[in-house]
Amino acid sequence: MAATNTDNVEKLLENTNAILERMANSQSxxxxxxxEVATEGAKGFVYNGVMKPSIAQSYTKEHYEFCIRNLNCNDKNGLDIPLSAQETNRITATTNNNGYGLKLMPLYHLIENDNLYKATPTEADLQDVAEAVSKDVINLLEKAHIPIGTTVWLKLANGDNSIKLYIKGIEHSIFQKGYSVGIIGDDITQQQQTNSRTLESTYSPFEESTCGSTIRTMTIGENDGTFKIYWAEQ
Structure with missing residues (x-):
């Protein structure tokens, strides 16, 4: 039996819907x-967990301008929640667009791993670790919709010297992908400095993060020279 006009129309619609679905799934x-270049003297806070409106409002009322949010989980109990694309858009969107109106920078915890880090690494070991870690960082940055150029902060793991050996390679690999990189140490009282960029850390009086640790606040120091701190904003 020959196909009717109705059959042809239905087939056309079916094919069109299938094409549109594939296009939607393949879109970047x-x-x-x-x-954007971060403002000198701006205050911010570090948060592990999905940002709630009450948290954002508490800090913005106290004139905090940015948030540093974790990309990966550093809690053994799995309580840290990695940054998502939806949260990135919510944090950086203006209050007029139902956002929190905060600037954002991501934080990646360098975690000690006996299978990855060696006490006396060879040059090949350094390259392998830098490639593996930077690949994970880039993957998380893309998932979280962090724009190219934003400063990615690397958090050292418990002051472990073996991890510090890999930092330069990791920094270089991430930099090659278009991001800038900063280092945050373990000592809460010390100045965090990298490439003439400084963050000062203090304790925050507001509330605890989801993993039970005290929220840290940070202040951007002199943000001049060639290598500046960049945050994500809308």
């Missing part, structure tokens, strides 16, 4: 935020 994620 829309990154709404963009990288």
């Amino acid at each position: 994620p829309i990154i709404q935020a963009y990288a």
Whole structure:
């Protein structure tokens, strides 16, 4: 039996819907935020867990301008929640667009791993670790919709010297992908400095993060010279 006009129309619609579905699934994620030079003297806080409106409002009322949010989980109980694309857009969107109106920078915890880090690494070991870690960082940055150019902060793991040996390689690999890189140490009282960029750390009086540790606040120091701190904003 020959196909009717109705059959042809239904087939056409079916094919069209299938094409549209494939196009939707293959489209690159829309990154709404963009990288901008951070303001000297701006205050911010570090948070592990999904940002709630009450948290954002508490800090913005106290004139905090940015948030440093973790990309990966550093809690053995799995209580840290990695940054998502939806949260990135919510944090950086203006209050007029139902956002929190905060600037954002991501934080990656370098975690000690006996299978990855060696006490006396060879040059090949350094390259392998830098490639593996930076690949994970880039993957998480893309999932979280962090725009190219934003400063990615690397948190050292418990002051472990073996991890510090790999930092330069990791920094270089991430930099090659278009991001800038900063280092945050373990000592809460020390100045965090990298490439003439400084963050000062203190304790925050507001509330605890989801993993039970006290929220840290940070202040951007002199942000001049060639290597500046960049945050994501909308």
